[in-house]
Amino acid sequence: MGYSADMKAAIGATRHVLTTLGLDGFASKEHGEHVPDLDAPLVMVACSGGRDSLALSYVASKVCAMMGLRCGAIIIDHGLIAGSDTVAEHAAQTCTEFGMNPVITQRVQVGNTGAGTEADARFARYQALWHIAREHNCKVVLMAHTKDDQAETVMMGVLRTVGLDALLGMPQYNDRGGIVFARPLLELTREQTTQICKEQQIEWWDDPTNGEQADEGGLSTDLPLRSRIRVALLPYLNHFVHADMVEHLSRSSVLAQRDYEYLQQQAQQLTEQLLVTGDSARAKWQQEGTVAVLDAKALEQEHPAMSMRVIVNMLHACNIPATSKQIEAIGQLLTNWHGQGDVWINQHTVVGRQGHPSLLVVVQQ
Structure with missing residues (x-):
């Protein structure tokens, strides 16, 4: 029996x-699944046990077999919910049944930074x-975020x-220290992944x-x-x-990312032209603790964007992390300069406009 349209879409993506x-060119020219070489590249899927x-995981095991790649799974147990170890064990067993190897389960300690449990x-x-x-010398970790997850993320950003x-x-791609985290399912919906699980008789958690099991009107x-966005806000909208x-929201993110990438490329080029850091900065502006210097006069001629x-x-x-209000205040040093005071980012970091020629200086005390 052939694959369904949902399965074909997931395989193609x-x-x-x-x-x-x-990661192509590792399989023989013959069609179908192949036993990968022991030194073939390893692709791993981050698996929570959800649909x-x-x-x-199922799709990746099939695709990697077609492409001559090794395919493994990583199951992270946060230990935040009763029975999480059982969920992790079931996920690992299911991935093993898919033929994935290695299948690794790891319990992690979730800290408390004040940013929220999530x-x-x-x-x-x-x-x-x-x-x-x-x-495990794996260069690619596949994440299972769908179009629904993307829409929810955009809505969270708006709020x-x-x-x-x-x-x-x-x-879709995010390089974190040499490990690429990729999201192949951003064009598929949660309904499609649910259908794939049902078709393949995969039991999920x-x-x-x-909140998807909350009674109507009883959302906590x-x-x-x-x-709350998933269960209440998006259905209402x-x-x-x-x-x-x-x-609508997922397509908006595609267009926004395209514009963002262009603006970032242009901004990075301009930053490299105007930014001096480290010893060179201290040589240009003699103030103890100086960590960065920008040519404020040149920068104020640029478009605010x-x-x-x-x-x-x-x-x-x-x-140096900063809030949008702090960044706007620093921008005022360029667009509305009238001798105002410095902008404090935190108790140790201050940004001010100083000297002739005019410079934007970051100082850590």
Whole structure:
């Protein structure tokens, strides 16, 4: 029996991602599945035991077999929900039945940074995925985020921040220290991954914090923001505008990412022209603790859309996080300069406009 349309779409999307990353040409010219060489590249899937990641695990095991690649799975147990070890064990067993090897399960300790449980769990998860991938010489980790996840991420960005960056969502490819995290299912919906699991008789686990099992009208405000968006806000917007908001938001993210990439390329070139760091900066502006210097006079001639990104790039180069309000205040040193005081980023870092020629100086005390 041939594959369904949903399965074909998932296979095509996964194969496209792996080919884009240069992981083709490892299979013989014969069609069908192949036993990969022991030294063939290893692709690993981050599997939670949910429908999306189990569907991707199944699809990736088939695609890698077609392409002559090794395919493994990583199951991260956050230990935040009772019975999480049982869920991890079932996911590992299922992936093993798919023929994936290696299948690695790891329990992680989720810290408390004040950013929220969801953010802390995500940080711990990516740290573990990265270390496991590096340990096994795996260059690509596949993530099972779907079009629905992308729409939810965009909506979270709209609610939490401002500007173009709020619309970006998740990139399809993200290089983290030499390990590429790729998302092949961003053009597939959660309904499609559900259908793949049903067709292949794959049993999945539904995370109760997703809120999908909540009774109508009984949605708890204690659920994570993403879950409230998924269960309450997006269905309401679909009804309100009589349109598919998942499709609308996910397509918006594609266009926003294209514009963002162009602006970033232009801003990076300009930053490299105007930014001086380290010893050279201290030589140019003799002040103890100086870590970065920008030519403010030249930068204030640029369009605000560009100058603000240069400021962000400058702070990023110095590994200094800043809020949008702080960045706007630094921008005022360029566009509305009238001798105002410095902008404090934190208790140790200050940005000010000083000297002749006019310079934008970052000082850490």
